[in-house]
């Protein structure tokens with residue numbers, strides 16, 4: 001398994017991962033190639049979008065870090081990072097999420113980002129546990145979503 005920056009040719013594989021997650025969890029989400037390109041790969045606020053790739057080239061998962069713009073719809077403070085993680089259910093609990101976050105954290109430091117927000121569905125037990133294990137801590141939330149923050153700090 002290798003981790004590298006996402007390229008336009010990865011959009012179909014990223015969409016497949018999103019579809020596999022939707023099928024396994026029942027949480028519907030956009031999965032199309034155009035969405036992967038516009039929302040992740042070519043997004044103007046992208047700091048880093050990494051893919052985890054198997055030896056045969058199969059995309060196993062991806063993680064996105066964006067810079068929160070002023071007035072963003074998630075209510076995240078301007079200048080914070082905003083993270084999203086998507087690992088194929090077939091590849092879960094193999095350390096892929098952890099490996100992706102090591103790259104994301106390095107990119108956040110390089111970009112001078114001091115805090116990273118993760119907004120997670122309140123019922124998403126696995127997602128909450130993953131971000132907690134990576135060092136994120138809850139700072140706000142409501143009945144439907146929990147927001148956790150990672151303090152980037154010094155290397």
Ligand SMILES: CC(C)(COP(=O)(O)OP(=O)(O)OC[C@H]1O[C@@H](n2cnc3c(N)ncnc32)[C@H](O)[C@@H]1OP(=O)(O)O)[C@@H](O)C(=O)NCCC(=O)NCCS
Pocket residue numbers: 021084085086087088091092093094095096097098099119120121124125126127128129130131133134
């Ligand atoms: C949640 C998710 C990102 C975890 O990715 P992963 O590659 O399986 O995570 P890792 O194998 O790197 O796990 C690292 C640690 O996180 C915690 N963790 C991860 N998934 C967990 C789960 N389902 N239940 C409990 N703890 C979990 C564990 O502490 C784990 O360490 P361990 O396996 O040594 O116990 C992945 O399951 C996923 O993409 N889920 C669907 C989408 C999603 O919920 N995204 C995040 C919220 S928006």
